Amino acid sequence: MSNLNWEKLSSKYLVKEQWATLRVDTCRMPDGKIVDDYYVLEYPDWVNAVAFTEDGEVLLIRQYRHGAEKVFTEIPGGCIDPGETPEEAVVRELLEETGYAFDTLEPICTVYANPSTSSNRTHSFILTGGKKVQEQDLDGKEEIEVFTVSVAELKELVLQNKIEQALHISSIFFALAKLGKL
Structure with missing residues (x-):
């Protein structure tokens, strides 16, 4: 199986509250393409x-x-x-x-x-x-x-x-x- 993981190059928090956190990441895909402005919601489990x-x-x-x-x-x-x-x-x-x-x-x-x-x-x-x-x-x-x-x-x-x-x-x-x- 090939490695499909992205590499996180940078991360910036836009909102950081108790019940929800929003961050924006810049990542590199395995083929080298850069993904800008990938938004991730962080919640507690x-x-x-x-x-x-x-x-x-x-x-x-x-x-x-x-x-x-x-x-x-x-x-x-x-x-x-x-x-x-x-x-x-x-x-x-x-x-x-x-x-x-x-x-x-x-x-x-x-x-x-x-x-x-x-x-x-x-x-x-x-x-x-x-x-x-x-x-x-x-x-x-x-x-x-x-x-x-x-x-x-x-x-x-x-x-x-x-x-x-x-x-x-x-x-x-x-x-x-x-x-x-x-």
């Missing part, structure tokens, strides 16, 4: 959870997403904080967003949202044995409704395009495949 209650129901959430300006049905998840492992982040996010704690967690996949222009990864997990142990602990910009569905209802939501977040669909696919429930 994310976690997603296909989380099952102790009764075998799947936890879902509904919340407003301002980028798309609409309410989405999703699986729980969020950003990995500095110094956190993906496992620690998914446990924290579930507790904050849903109030549930889980007996087990298992990694199922790591995917990239858009590796052409974004640097982050999404780590997905299956969690089982969920029990509500506290009320939600949401930040000031979150309003989240929590509800449960059966595996059959989850599949129907996906097939009806009622879960529209691509990274959540991939997490659900890998979880159902792992559990033999496709």
Whole structure:
């Protein structure tokens, strides 16, 4: 196989904020061509959870997403904080967003949202044995409704395009495949 990696010659940050960073790179392709002004969005890595209650129901959430300006049905998840492992982040996010704690967690996949222009990864997990142990602990910009569905209802939501977040669909696919429930 040939080397297809680009060499980064320079990088300049245009925006550097907590939730998003935009940089512009100049790179050299393997054939020597120079690529000017290649824009890259840097985000923290994310976690997603296909989380099952102790009764075998799947936890879902509904919340407003301002980028798309609409309410989405999703699986729980969020950003990995500095110094956190993906496992620690998914446990924290579930507790904050849903109030549930889980007996087990298992990694199922790591995917990239858009590796052409974004640097982050999404780590997905299956969690089982969920029990509500506290009320939600949401930040000031979150309003989240929590509800449960059966595996059959989850599949129907996906097939009806009622879960529209691509990274959540991939997490659900890998979880159902792992559990033999496709």
